[in-house]
Amino acid sequence: MARQKGDVLQGTLDMLVLRALQREPMHGWGITERLEQWSEQVFQIGQGTLYPALYRLERQGLIGSTWRMTENKRRARYYTLTEQGRRHLVDELAQWRRTSRAIELVLAANP
């Protein structure tokens, strides 16, 4: 696996996935769609990294999953944010805001 932007985003991807699930449970495809829409097509989530991420997050206890029927009467696995996941998301968001603000400051500073 090449160390490309996918890897850099792993921690960030986790945060985005948790954010996508913040309001309501969703299945894997729905998560990619949601992130794609919200990011105005910037994030075409490498679907190769999404499912490993989902399984990893579930293993860490940040999300849970259940099988449900969609409107089209298809069976899909829906992921939900757990309490631990919510707390983790809040922490990550705060951390991200701090980091990105710091980056902005550095980039905007007069040399």
Place this chain on the structure above:
Amino acid sequence: MLWLSETWRWLRSWRQRSQLERRLDEEIGFHIDAQTRKNRRAGMSRVEARRRALIRFGGAEGVKERTRDQIRSVVLDDLVRDLRHSLRSLRRAPGFTLLVSLTLALGIGATTAVFSVVHGVLIKPLSYPDSDALMAVWHTAPSLNLPQMQISPTQYFTYREENRVFDEFGVWTVGPATVSGLEAPEEVRTLMVSGGTLEALGMSPIVGRWFSEEEHAARAPATVMLTDG
């Protein structure tokens, strides 16, 4: 009995693994179907829609492999974590670990030694062909308090003449003998046999031959065979 539930849990996670894999297949299938439907709504043909969906997904096998790694690591994580924890505890109590190791070593060594002997003497079959057809026969006279009696000459001759059960039949007894000569005298164990005893073994000696009829005759000069045991 904690180890029992731990083993059960560990076994169960292996079973869950195959279940997880099947579910993963289903989940990925759903994802690709959903993307295909979206493509169709955008106006693509059925074939094109599916093709694009598969490309977009980017190699289902690769995804499955990476996800499988995540699943696998759950089971492996548990095992490794438990092992590491045990090793750490052991390292923190070196005296105890040493004592336990020595005790185990001693116990295992002693048990192995005892069993080797038992196996060699009692359990291992004799190195003759068809060794469970070899019988040793004693007489018993419980009312005379003689649980195990040896055979008398008359009994021997009677058996020899009337025997219809055994292929070969002979008697033997053990005793000591002294070998003297150039060096200091040495006491060796001997086995005195009648005709038929050695033939009953069902094989030929490595070198030479068994005793012949003339050598078994009364008042014939004593003949000796050597063993290498």
